[in-house]
Amino acid sequence: MLEDLLFQLQIGLPQVALGLVNGAFYALLSLGLAVIFGMLNVINFAHGAQFMMGAFVAWMMLSWLGIGYWPALILAPLIVGAFGVLLEKTMISRLYKLDHLYGLLLTFGLALIIEGVFRNQFGSSGMPYAPPAALGGPPVDLGFMFMPVYRLWVVVAALVMSLVTWLVIEKTRLGAYLRAATENAALVQAFGVNVPRMITLTYGAGVALAAFAGVLAAPIYSVNPQMGSNLIIVVFAVVVIGGMGSILGSVLTGFGLGLVEGLTKVFYPEASSTVIFVIMAIVLLARPAGLFGRA
């Protein structure tokens, strides 16, 4: 019995590895959502659309301008982040005094607009995006399994980016301002910190994180207008499970759930698309505030 299970696991290891890659995206996206929510009290429904924009900007740079993967990994998040800043300045900032639900409705509308425009422009079918030559090599032997270099890179890059975000927020002066403004914005402003600008930049940074994940995703999934919307619903479930209280919590929950999803694909594939939602329901019944959340 146990041997059977182990054998099945060994056969299915690529699926588990893919689960880890999905987990990397869950982690990056839920991290961005948590950063934005902490500062703006807005659930950014356009997060999936901005993830998709990141992938598309990278694709456009490559096929129209000949700009490769590595510059795109920096430039695409900057461009999409700037777009986010524009959205915050012109629209989202008008809603801070209202019920939080209006922020959700507004960003939902923005997501529809962005997705619709891209679908009109590029159709529904996906566009391929080749991984950079340096990462396109043969799979690496990890001792217990082989993993394509690019997927390994995605996991490492997501971990590094999460660590950087954590360091910025927990260990720098800017992060201290951010945390203080999350607790009491008026008081921080009274100390002479430009809080509105900080909010704008936080939104831009969260959006840039989504776009960064989008560029990472471009070579794995085909670049298509719907790539973000289904993902973001899963990420919402991840956020509900983990709670938005802590950065490390988001990252841990993201990777953990990706892994669980991968394992489900091996042992009970029919449930692989629903397992995260089932876990969400169980967590809500047992611990409504989420695994890392504060009630």
Added chain:
Amino acid sequence: MAVQASALVGAPVNDAPGLLGLSGFGFNRAQSITFLVMLLLVVAGPFFLYPVLLMKLLCFALFACAFNLLIGYVGLLSFGHAMFFGTGGYLAAHAAKVWGLTPELAILVGTAFGAALGAVAGWIAIRRQGIYFAMITLALAQMVYFFYLQAPFTGGEDGIQRVPRGALFGLIDLRADMALYWVVAVIFLAGFLFISRVVHSPFGQVLKAIRENEPRAISLGYRVDDYKLLAFTLSAALAALAGSAKAIVFGIATLTDVYWTMSGEVVLMTLLGGLGTVFGPVAGAAVIVLMQNQLAELGAWVTVIQGIIFVVCVLLFRAGIMGELGRLLKVRL
């Protein structure tokens, strides 16, 4: 949404009692008149417009009213109401086609399953409020979507097609559009009046108290969770009723009706018509359904237009059509 409610009661309003015994449904004079106008439009409509289009409109209007029961009177924004709408559709279609039930029984089956799903989903979702509630209902709806995608009886991507309209009570043939139209009109009006009655009842007053100040309602001794769960289940059942009727009208139940875009659409209809207003969801549904009908050939641009309506409503038009109209006329609609 407390902000919404206070915006509505801010201006002095003319709250004269309703006409013709309609005050029993909580209608003031303006609402009674609006109801009679709506009744007239429902009766006269099929003589001017294509009945199938009007039936679609009435189904979505009831769907939006069911959704409004939660957001407007309990302050809970569900982003997953498509799961009930679609469940009603699938179960009614299955009951009518495979079990061979008459349409009214098929619709009852769809409604009953929607209510049961609502009870379970509500039990899970009411543990959190605000945006978390929205995210949870969205995630649960996505789970239900995947279930229907894989379940053998739904026909996957094809859906359940060629559902017979059958004969009402086994007697009245509904294959003629006009015959079916009156059935759908009665379902819509009954559902609409039922919601008005519920909202006007002591139960509805407690719901509003929860919306305005939940801790206070708890401190007054109300079992807030029980009230929320009952309201959620009612709302789900009515959404399923609307979905069941739609499946019988079009003879088809597909994944479109359980997908998250459908959940978004009903939010849009209600927001455009006016959150928490009595007639807003109907007005919003009418505008959106007629717009989709006019713009069908534009394809993906319809999504963009819907997104733009969302943004404009949130930024500039939060009271919606009926809210703004009411403010203009100094009445509640």
